[in-house]
Amino acid sequence: MARYLLKRIFYMILTLFIVATVTFFLMKSMPGSPYANEAKMTLTQQHIMNEQYGLNKPVWEQYLIYIAGMLHGDFGTSFQYSNQPVASLIGARLGASVQLGLQALILGVVLGVIVGAIAAVKQGTWADSTATVISIIGKSVPNFVLAVLLQYYIGLKLGWFPLAGWGQFSQTIMPTIALSVGPFAETARFIRTSMVDNLSSDYIELGKAKGLSKTEVIRKHAMRNSMIPLVTLIGPYAVALMTGSMVIENIFNIPGIGEQFVKSILTNDYPTIMGITMVYCIGLIVILLITDIVYGLIDPRIRLDESEA
Amino acid sequence: MKFTKLFAAGATVLIAGSTLAACGGNSNNSSSSSSSSKKTINWMDSAEIPTMDISKATDVTSFNQLGNVEEGLYRLGKNSKVENALATSTKVSNDGKTWTFTLRPSKWSNGDKLTAKDFVYSWRRTVNPKTASQYAYLFEGIHNASKISAGKAPVNSLGIKAVGDDKLVVTLDKRIPYFKLLMGFPLFFPQNQKVVEANGSKYGTSSKTTAFNGPFVQKGWTGSNLSWKLEKNKNYWDKKNVKLNAINYSVQKTPSTAYNLYQSNKLDATILDAQQTKNLKHNAGYTLRDTAATFYIQYNQKRKIFKNENLRKAISMSINRKALANALGGSNTPADSLTSKGVVNHDGKDWSEVVGDKESASYNPTDAKKLYKKALKELGVKSVSFSILSDDTDSGQKTTETLQSQLEENLKGMKVSVSNVPFKTRLNRSTNGNFDMVISGWSADFADPISFVDLFTSKNVNNNGKWSNAQYDKLIADSKTTADTTKRWNDLEKAEKILLNEEGIAPLYYKTEAWLVRPDIKGIVYNGAGLNYNFKSAYVSGN
Numbered sequence: 001m002a003r004y005l006l007k008r009i010f011y012m013i014l015t016l017f018i019v020a021t022v023t024f025f026l027m028k029s030m031p032g033s034p035y036a037n038e039a040k041m042t043l044t045q046q047h048i049m050n051e052q053y054g055l056n057k058p059v060w061e062q063y064l065i066y067i068a069g070m071l072h073g074d075f076g077t078s079f080q081y082s083n084q085p086v087a088s089l090i091g092a093r094l095g096a097s098v099q100l101g102l103q104a105l106i107l108g109v110v111l112g113v114i115v116g117a118i119a120a121v122k123q124g125t126w127a128d129s130t131a132t133v134i135s136i137i138g139k140s141v142p143n144f145v146l147a148v149l150l151q152y153y154i155g156l157k158l159g160w161f162p163l164a165g166w167g168q169f170s171q172t173i174m175p176t177i178a179l180s181v182g183p184f185a186e187t188a189r190f191i192r193t194s195m196v197d198n199l200s201s202d203y204i205e206l207g208k209a210k211g212l213s214k215t216e217v218i219r220k221h222a223m224r225n226s227m228i229p230l231v232t233l234i235g236p237y238a239v240a241l242m243t244g245s246m247v248i249e250n251i252f253n254i255p256g257i258g259e260q261f262v263k264s265i266l267t268n269d270y271p272t273i274m275g276i277t278m279v280y281c282i283g284l285i286v287i288l289l290i291t292d293i294v295y296g297l298i299d300p301r302i303r304l305d306e307s308e309a
Numbered sequence: 310m311k312f313t314k315l316f317a318a319g320a321t322v323l324i325a326g327s328t329l330a331a332c333g334g335n336s337n338n339s340s341s342s343s344s345s346s347k348k349t350i351n352w353m354d355s356a357e358i359p360t361m362d363i364s365k366a367t368d369v370t371s372f373n374q375l376g377n378v379e380e381g382l383y384r385l386g387k388n389s390k391v392e393n394a395l396a397t398s399t400k401v402s403n404d405g406k407t408w409t410f411t412l413r414p415s416k417w418s419n420g421d422k423l424t425a426k427d428f429v430y431s432w433r434r435t436v437n438p439k440t441a442s443q444y445a446y447l448f449e450g451i452h453n454a455s456k457i458s459a460g461k462a463p464v465n466s467l468g469i470k471a472v473g474d475d476k477l478v479v480t481l482d483k484r485i486p487y488f489k490l491l492m493g494f495p496l497f498f499p500q501n502q503k504v505v506e507a508n509g510s511k512y513g514t515s516s517k518t519t520a521f522n523g524p525f526v527q528k529g530w531t532g533s534n535l536s537w538k539l540e541k542n543k544n545y546w547d548k549k550n551v552k553l554n555a556i557n558y559s560v561q562k563t564p565s566t567a568y569n570l571y572q573s574n575k576l577d578a579t580i581l582d583a584q585q586t587k588n589l590k591h592n593a594g595y596t597l598r599d600t601a602a603t604f605y606i607q608y609n610q611k612r613k614i615f616k617n618e619n620l621r622k623a624i625s626m627s628i629n630r631k632a633l634a635n636a637l638g639g640s641n642t643p644a645d646s647l648t649s650k651g652v653v654n655h656d657g658k659d660w661s662e663v664v665g666d667k668e669s670a671s672y673n674p675t676d677a678k679k680l681y682k683k684a685l686k687e688l689g690v691k692s693v694s695f696s697i698l699s700d701d702t703d704s705g706q707k708t709t710e711t712l713q714s715q716l717e718e719n720l721k722g723m724k725v726s727v728s729n730v731p732f733k734t735r736l737n738r739s740t741n742g743n744f745d746m747v748i749s750g751w752s753a754d755f756a757d758p759i760s761f762v763d764l765f766t767s768k769n770v771n772n773n774g775k776w777s778n779a780q781y782d783k784l785i786a787d788s789k790t791t792a793d794t795t796k797r798w799n800d801l802e803k804a805e806k807i808l809l810n811e812e813g814i815a816p817l818y819y820k821t822e823a824w825l826v827r828p829d830i831k832g833i834v835y836n837g838a839g840l841n842y843n844f845k846s847a848y849v850s851g852n
Contacts, residue, residue, distance in 0.1 A: 027466075030733065031737040032736055033733075036443065041772050045445070046456060053441065081532065082365040082514070164570065165536070253560065255535050268733055
């Protein structure tokens with residue numbers, strides 16, 4: 001296990017390094033400068049600015065400087081937010097996105113598992129059809145449409161939750177619901193399909209023959225086996241949700257990271273682009289690693305060491 | 310795996326959710342129920358504050374904050390009227406090159422005494438190339454400013470000097486006719502050396518690391534958060550005339566959210582998008598704000614076809630600007646001048662009315678067709694084809710679509726293609742002359758026509774189409790040197806009329822924003838150019 005982990009970590013670092021390199025050179029090939037007032041500055045002024053920020057140096061030199069800084073934990077300062085270190089900018093913004101993403105993931109997956117399981121057990125009944133219809137609607141209605149509807153009817157007309165803002169738990173409820181619809185629909189459909197398969201397998205018959213009650217058969221055998229493949233689904237979902245949604249953040253006035261990323265690209269805010277890309281990348285590879293480990297722990301058929309041997 | 314636990318967790322989330330539903334309704338305690346009986350208003354901005362550092366600010370959000378929490382020699386009133394602020398008297402030498410200001414005694418919000426030295430420190434800091442101020446070019450004309458910015462002269466050789474605590478002497482290299490307007494722009498406000506140096510690179514990156522001397526002080530801005538507060542400044546020299554106790558600010562990026570908040574009394578003003586503008590036009594509080602920005606066409610004069618004036622005129626006269634403004638969403642105003650509407654008020658008249666070209670910027674397909682025929686004959690071709698370059702934003706795309714269909718419909722045989730690219734790419738291609746026709750926009754930094762007409766002198770970098778007219782260049786140069794104000798205004802008028810008449814550019818629309826503002830809020834001073842909102846004398850009526 002330890003050897004496997006070390007190997008994986010080595011590959012993670014290598015991946016990060018390649019991503020950083022590719023992003024850096026792609027980013028430098030975008031036209032324009034990172035100056036907000038670019039349209040009004042003369043070329044001479046832009047040269048003076050470039051000199052101040054070291055942007056007049058050859059790109060490879062800028063790259064080496066950046067990588068050296070990164071190894072020392074220095075991600076540079078933002079151009080959009082004058083003098084704000086990128087690390088603290090991301091720090092201030094990431095929390096909200098992660099919290100919201102986790103809440104939406106838990107809500108969506110838990111509800112999805114419940115609804116999917118009911119649909120499978122009651123296969124062919126009205127409960128099954130209802131669950132299918134709900135999950136298709138959930139899959140096809142974009143989350144921002146739901147967000148706007150929730151805000152108008154639940155927030156403004158009924159006044160149950162604050163319309164927008166960040167700081168209190170009550171303010172997170174509507175955006176959580178809006179964001180959870182995607183994972184909910186996906187999980188429900190997934191669980192239903194795999195449970196229908198499992199319910200007709202031999203070990204379920206065996207369980208029944210042993211004299212276990214129906215609930216026990218479903219809970220201990222059918223459910224458990226259907227849940228295993230879900231782990232692969234949750235990993236990428238977790239990353240997608242926690243890295244923030246620009247539209248949902250904007251609708252509910254949430255200080256998240258989603259919009260920052262888009263804005264940093266549009267404004268050529270080089271250090272911020274790099275910083276957020278790295279954070280996304282680290283998030284993704286760490287979660288993939290965890291998924292693999294968890295997979296091995298819960299599924300006796302998979303053993304990490306052996307597969308690597 | 311214990312699924313019972315998972316179910317329990319799910320149930321807890323659900324129960325927690327429904328419990329909080331009951332008490333969630335009015336948990337936003339920072340906003341009061343309605344705007345009556347209060348001295349606090351809830352205002353919005355469309356973007357986060359990038360910086361509170363005077364030397365670094367480049368955008369409207371920062372300038373709006375700085376204009377209300379800082380103060381300079383003058384404060385701009387209605388129609389950008391210059392009013393004394395920290396200056397009590399101003400003396401100008403006969404050649405217009407030496408300005409002597411007498412300052413009133415005043416304090417920073419932390420109690421420090423504000424002196425003429427704070428101005429000297431601030432100006433030197435901005436022009437210092439190490440500060441990398443993106444607006445340093447506005448100092449051009451102040452003695453040695455350009456040389457210092459280019460690193461060719463020491464910072465302390467700048468033409469500003471403190472004589473004692475209350476006298477400030479500024480030396481110019483040349484007359485700057487709009488100098489007083491500049492002094493009302495935050496870039497020229499004083500800075501507290503002690504606070505700047507104590508905070509180092511953190512200065513202006515949060516409310517706590519910024520010094521204030523304006524009608525309000527800022528609280529609760531942490532660097533990139535979405536809400537903060539302006540509170541009345543107890544140390545402000547004119548605090549008795551500041552009527553509001555506080556302004557709660559929040560960043561609103563989705564107009565539907567802002568309007569919902571407005572309807573539930575959590576916001577007192579909201580910007581409207583195109584659809585809302587159509588629906589809410591007749592509501593109380595509907596307010597149009599000129600933004601001092603004009604959008605216009607630049608023709609690339611390096612292309613043979615666009616050297617032809619008749620062709621340029623035919624194009625301009627085939628454009629139905631009203632239909633264009635409608636397509637863009639209703640609140641924009643069709644333009645017939647370069648200087649935007651609502652920027653300059655000269656002798657009681659809006660400058661855009663004075664110089665506006667009613668002929669070539671009006672929709673006249675019949676004459677356009679004649680001019681087009683004439684142009685084709687002069688060029689010796691059967692048809693022309695070209696591409697329109699614009700932004701890939703919603704309004705950029707709507708503009709190119711509308712122009713393409715209007716031109717192809719009115720001028721038979723004309724082939725128009727469009728190219729919508731990101732803003733930075735558009736700028737880059739404009740600067741490099743890599744376009745046929747480009748949709749450009751410009752907004753004024755200060756309320757004077759020169760901030761627009763200076764663009765189209767032959768050597769200006771923003772003259773991307775390279776239109777050139779010797780008489781125009783001379784008029785602009787003269788307007789900058791003459792001591793005679795009447796002559797100056799005449800020169801500016803003549804110049805802009807030449808530009809429009811010769812179709813150097815084709816104005817399209819003035820950008821106008823539509824807002825809903827709670828009708829009982831009075832006394833807000835709004836100016837399109839430079840710093841927009843001045844809340845010093847704002848109040849809620851009935852108090």
